[in-house]
Amino acid sequence: MKVLLFGATGFTGKAVLPELLAKNHKVTALVRSKERVLIKHPNLQIIEGDVLDDVQIHQAMEGQEAVINCMGKNKGSANNLISGLTKKIISAMEEEQVKRLIALSNVGAGDSYETQPFVFRVILLPTILRWLKLLIEDKNIMEPLIKKSNLNWTVLRFPKISEKPSQKRILISQDGKGLSFSISLKDCAEFIVSQLTDKSLWYKTPSISN
Numbered sequence: 001m002k003v004l005l006f007g008a009t010g011f012t013g014k015a016v017l018p019e020l021l022a023k024n025h026k027v028t029a030l031v032r033s034k035e036r037v038l039i040k041h042p043n044l045q046i047i048e049g050d051v052l053d054d055v056q057i058h059q060a061m062e063g064q065e066a067v068i069n070c071m072g073k074n075k076g077s078a079n080n081l082i083s084g085l086t087k088k089i090i091s092a093m094e095e096e097q098v099k100r101l102i103a104l105s106n107v108g109a110g111d112s113y114e115t116q117p118f119v120f121r122v123i124l125l126p127t128i129l130r131w132l133k134l135l136i137e138d139k140n141i142m143e144p145l146i147k148k149s150n151l152n153w154t155v156l157r158f159p160k161i162s163e164k165p166s167q168k169r170i171l172i173s174q175d176g177k178g179l180s181f182s183i184s185l186k187d188c189a190e191f192i193v194s195q196l197t198d199k200s201l202w203y204k205t206p207s208i209s210n
């Protein structure tokens with residue numbers, strides 16, 4: 001499948017990229033710094049530019065079959081970075097008739113908030129996890145934008161993505177209950193890529209952990 005990947009130079013995107021290539025997908029990565037992509041592969045096209053520019057997003061979107069958004073907020077990025085980019089991605093996808101969108105969100109976003117432990121919601125999020133609260137607030141803007149689009153979308157809500165080895169056990173929870181606190185980067189990347197060829201989570205916002 002022809003896949004446009006956002007965030008290929010980030011923590012998750014760097015792991016998703018080799019998984020995509022290993023599964024023989026043809027990948028276009030739109031990045032702001034080409035040197036940060038360390039992989040060279042005949043099925044990888046790297047476009048360097050302003051990732052947030054509508055024209056460049058449209059150009060990169062031409063001829064694609066799916067989009068995976070692994071963009072994350074760096075220090076200094078706007079609080080609405082992901083929802084703002086998502087709006088641009090949806091508009092470009094709808095115009096270029098690219099139907100499949102896989103977007104990353106966080107456990108605690110949308111209806112998964114209520115099912116999280118009291119300590120997490122009431123004590124940790126407003127204090128030491130305030131940075132996460134800001135990310136979740138942006139995802140709470142992003143998710144409804146995706147839901148009301150005409151795309152074949154899946155929003156994957158992850159807990160902490162860790163560098164622990166693959167656990168080979170994936171929990172999928174539709175309401176955010178019964179999860180563990182993390183998922184290994186390898187399992188997370190494999191799961192994201194598996195969604196390109198799996199329709200079972202279309203139009204859903206599952207939370208995924210080990």
Ligand SMILES: NC(=O)c1ccc[n+]([C@@H]2O[C@H](COP(=O)([O-])OP(=O)(O)OC[C@H]3O[C@@H](n4cnc5c(N)ncnc54)[C@H](OP(=O)(O)O)[C@@H]3O)[C@@H](O)[C@H]2O)c1
Nearest residue numbers: 007009010011012051070071072074077104158159160161
């Ligand atoms: N990491 C986790 O534990 C975790 C857990 C749950 C959910 N998530 C979600 O998964 C997604 C990816 O997270 P991540 O931790 O992999 O992200 P990350 O490492 O912070 O990824 C940052 C990516 O976004 C790009 N980026 C950041 N700010 C930018 C800007 N202003 N303009 C252009 N590009 C910009 C970076 O490009 P440069 O390389 O050029 O800076 C990089 O490719 C996010 O939505 C995050 O909330 C992550």
